[in-house]
Amino acid sequence: xxxxxxxxxxxxxxxxLNKNETLKKVEVNIIKAAKQGSELVVFGEALVPGYPxxxxxxxxxxxxxxxxKELHAAYVRNSIMIEAGELDSICTLAKQHxxxxxxxxxxxxxxxxxxxxxxxxxYISEEGEIKSVHRKLQPTYDERLTWAPGDGNGLKVHPLKxxxxxxxxxxxxxxxxxxTALYGLGENLHIAVWPGSDHNTKDIxxxxxRESRSYVISASSLMTxxxxxxxxxxxxxxxxxxxDVLANGGSCIASPNGEWLIEPVLTKEGLITATLDFNRVLExxxxxxxxxxxxxxxxxxxxxxxxxxxxxxxxx
Numbered sequence: 262x263x264x265x266x267x268x269x270x271x272x273x274x275x276x277x278l279n280k281n282e283t284l285k286k287v288e289v290n291i292i293k294a295a296k297q298g299s300e301l302v303v304f305g306e307a308l309v310p311g312y313p314x315x316x317x318x319x320x321x322x323x324x325x326x327x328x329x330k331e332l333h334a335a336y337v338r339n340s341i342m343i344e345a346g347e348l349d350s351i352c353t354l355a356k357q358h359x360x361x362x363x364x365x366x367x368x369x370x371x372x373x374x375x376x377x378x379x380x381x382x383x384y385i386s387e388e389g390e391i392k393s394v395h396r397k398l399q400p401t402y403d404e405r406l407t408w409a410p411g412d413g414n415g416l417k418v419h420p421l422k423x424x425x426x427x428x429x430x431x432x433x434x435x436x437x438x439x440x441t442a443l444y445g446l447g448e449n450l451h452i453a454v455w456p457g458s459d460h461n462t463k464d465i466x467x468x469x470x471r472e473s474r475s476y477v478i479s480a481s482s483l484m485t486x487x488x489x490x491x492x493x494x495x496x497x498x499x500x501x502x503x504x505d506v507l508a509n510g511g512s513c514i515a516s517p518n519g520e521w522l523i524e525p526v527l528t529k530e531g532l533i534t535a536t537l538d539f540n541r542v543l544e545x546x547x548x549x550x551x552x553x554x555x556x557x558x559x560x561x562x563x564x565x566x567x568x569x570x571x572x573x574x575x576x577x
Contacts, residue, residue: 457508
């Protein structure tokens with residue numbers, strides 16, 4: 262049984278700008294996944310407390326406006342401060358049910374002052390321990406108006422039975438060098454988390470699988486115009502330009518040969534499960550291994566800085 266791994270994608274809708282209610286949905290889905298026999302459950306990018314769809318809908322680039330400031334303040338207040346124990350309940354469930362978790366959160370980083378937020382991908386082991394927090398290296402386009410850029414500290418992989426699992430956030434998955442950083446650590450199960458929509462997942466999921474000869478899980482969320490909570494700040498302004506569907510899911514799994522194991526699942530909320538066979542990784546590495554026999558480190562080589570960045574260093 263060490264050769265196989267049952268995995269689950271929790272494709273769910275956040276309770277936008279409400280971290281406590283969204284965490285309750287996360288907890289429910291962890292328990293469901295464990296009861297179905299899953300050994301790993303994956304959630305979408307920035308799921309807690311949700312993706313900042315409003316930035317593109319409310320003139321997010323306008324300078325010094327009340328709307329932008331108040332929405333941003335609500336976002337920061339509902340982001341997760343890991344050092345304060347705000348993921349302790351998730352860790353407890355992971356340990357209790359012996360299930361590993363990849364969870365996308367907005368992180369309110371204490372070591373950066375506690376006022377800027379980062380799109381972070383948190384890995385919690387089946388022992389209930391937070392093993393890595395990867396802050397998205399480069400927020401994409403309008404995300405830069407509300408998220409801060411991260412660092413390389415979270416470019417790490419983790420053993421899970423025979424597999425070695427690692428992950429990246431959204432368009433980071435298009436960045437060749439962060440992908441290579443994980444390949445070099447032995448990654449053979451890649452987790453790609455997204456805010457939602459098959460236009461993100463339908464091509465790159467298979468591409469990364471083919472490039473790395475690894476399994477690739479793309480985990481997305483859902484969001485419709487009707488899903489905005491009634492107490493969302495400036496809801497009327499957001500809804501003026503909101504499409505009916507902002508994120509249609511698109512969660513999927515590709516096999517190490519780049520073919521679909523599970524094609525993108527659209528508009529359906531719930532768990533998507535599959536069983537992965539590690540032997541398929543070894544079979545596909547026979548003809549290509551991007552950091553092994555099909556590489557030339559004497560010609561091209563990557564250097565990775567994994568120091569956690571902070572503005573101030575205190576020496577007492």
